[in-house]
Amino acid sequence: MKKIAVLLMGCGGVGRHLLQHIASCRSLHAKMGVQLRVVGVSDSKSLVAPMDVLKEELNDELLSEVCRIKSSGSALSKLGALEKGGYRVFNASELSRETEEIAKLLGKSAGLAVVDCSASMETIEILIKAVDLGCCVVLANKKPLTSTLEHYDKLALHPRFIRHESTVGAGLPVIASLNRIISSGDPVNKIVGSLSGTLGYVMSELEDGKPLSQVVQAAKTLGYTEPDPRDDLSGMDVARKGLILARLLGKRIIMDSIKIESLYPEEMGPGLMSVDDFLHNGIVKLDQNIEERVKRASSNGCVLRYVCVIEGSSVQVGIREVPKDSPLGRLRGSDNIVEIYSRCYKEQPLVIQGAGAGNDTTAAGVLADIIDLQDLFH
Ligand SMILES: NC(=O)C1=CN([C@@H]2O[C@H](COP(=O)(O)OP(=O)(O)OC[C@H]3O[C@@H](n4cnc5c(N)ncnc54)[C@H](OP(=O)(O)O)[C@@H]3O)[C@@H](O)[C@H]2O)C=CC1
Numbered sequence: 001m002k003k004i005a006v007l008l009m010g011c012g013g014v015g016r017h018l019l020q021h022i023a024s025c026r027s028l029h030a031k032m033g034v035q036l037r038v039v040g041v042s043d044s045k046s047l048v049a050p051m052d053v054l055k056e057e058l059n060d061e062l063l064s065e066v067c068r069i070k071s072s073g074s075a076l077s078k079l080g081a082l083e084k085g086g087y088r089v090f091n092a093s094e095l096s097r098e099t100e101e102i103a104k105l106l107g108k109s110a111g112l113a114v115v116d117c118s119a120s121m122e123t124i125e126i127l128i129k130a131v132d133l134g135c136c137v138v139l140a141n142k143k144p145l146t147s148t149l150e151h152y153d154k155l156a157l158h159p160r161f162i163r164h165e166s167t168v169g170a171g172l173p174v175i176a177s178l179n180r181i182i183s184s185g186d187p188v189n190k191i192v193g194s195l196s197g198t199l200g201y202v203m204s205e206l207e208d209g210k211p212l213s214q215v216v217q218a219a220k221t222l223g224y225t226e227p228d229p230r231d232d233l234s235g236m237d238v239a240r241k242g243l244i245l246a247r248l249l250g251k252r253i254i255m256d257s258i259k260i261e262s263l264y265p266e267e268m269g270p271g272l273m274s275v276d277d278f279l280h281n282g283i284v285k286l287d288q289n290i291e292e293r294v295k296r297a298s299s300n301g302c303v304l305r306y307v308c309v310i311e312g313s314s315v316q317v318g319i320r321e322v323p324k325d326s327p328l329g330r331l332r333g334s335d336n337i338v339e340i341y342s343r344c345y346k347e348q349p350l351v352i353q354g355a356g357a358g359n360d361t362t363a364a365g366v367l368a369d370i371i372d373l374q375d376l377f378h
């Protein structure tokens with residue numbers, strides 16, 4: 001049986017679903033000859049790990065307790081250090097050092113998949129160290145790959161050791177499809193897509209006459225939004241996905257070069273308003289303007305979609321009026337659509353479409369990525 005050791009950073013909606021999927025797929029994975037050993041779970045302030053990561057793992061009962069504690073809104077540290085329970089809890093000041101320690105112990109020997117299901121910039125350093133120590137990395141978090149080109153190059157140094165399918169299109173096989181096209185030498189000329197589950201859902205609900213403030217709240221409850229929904233509404237999350245795809249195509253682009261259209265004004269930005277204040281008081285002020293835009297588009301036989309276009313060395317993201325009866329216009333709910341134009345897919349693009357957000361599908365994408373690494377483990 002091949003054993004894949006997994007260290008999970010981030011135990012929010014996606015991370016918890018991943019742990020649940022790992023536990024519920026035990027017998028399926030056993031039939032495939034693979035066993036996942038969870039040797040660490042961290043949130044923003046603590047890390048829980050077995051006493052001896054070389055021989056032990058966090059059992060499913062403990063993982064279920066981790067999920068219960070985190071879904072109740074508590075910190076992982078609530079688990080307490082019950083040494084006789086066979087695990088240890090490290091605090092915030094020990095978090096990075098102990099994560100690195102586990103990477104050192106396992107990276108070059110049995111192997112380790114360091115999985116980033118946080119939404120943090122702070123994981124970049126530890127991910128780079130993990131790569132240096134021979135670990136594999138699996139990302140749902142888009143921030144590491146959309147940081148500086150220097151960080152990107154370090155993370156993507158060994159392409160066989162990195163998987164990040166869920167960073168674009170959640171569980172949809174966008175990255176895998178693009179990698180196949182790239183490795184066949186088929187030049188990609190253009191990618192057009194609706195890459196945000198949140199904005200797709202928001203735009204199609206607005207068509208049904210619902211106010212923006214209400215549908216954004218619903219998207220958050222459904223697990224589609226980023227922890228701060230302004231990351232979606234600013235277009236930043238889509239820009240990150242566009243940048244990840246463009247960099248995969250070999251384009252040396254940085255975030256500042258991307259033209260991004262925001263759905264809210266600067267004075268409602270993160271530095272100036274809390275998330276709660278924005279959701280309860282700020283966003284209602286935007287209802288009328290977007291309602292008028294939706295009506296204007298409708299009178300032209302169109303609907304609004306938040307579109308990403310990658311062509312040449314340019315990435316642009318913003319609202320477009322598209323015909324109701326077009327592939328983009330027919331998109332409903334949190335579905336994403338990605339059209340890839342290349343030499344082989346010239347007149348008719350390769351189209352990938354389906355659920356593009358949600359904790360379940362995103363975690364499924366992460367799990368498939370981990371299993372895809374199995375040939376690197378013994
Ligand atoms: N939901 C979706 O549809 C999709 C999400 N993603 C990506 O998945 C990621 C997770 O999203 P989601 O689960 O909704 O986010 P949540 O906010 O629910 O969870 C984030 C988790 O990360 C933890 N965290 C923060 N900083 C660190 C750190 N330095 N080290 C370890 N853990 C840390 C948080 O800890 P604490 O609990 O202490 O705050 C929290 O447990 C995001 O990057 C998102 O962009 C990608 C595709 C689709």
Ligand SMILES: N[C@@H](CC=O)C(=O)O
Nearest residue numbers: 196197198224225226
């Ligand atoms: N917030 C994102 C989640 C997936 O990346 C989205 O809405 O698409």
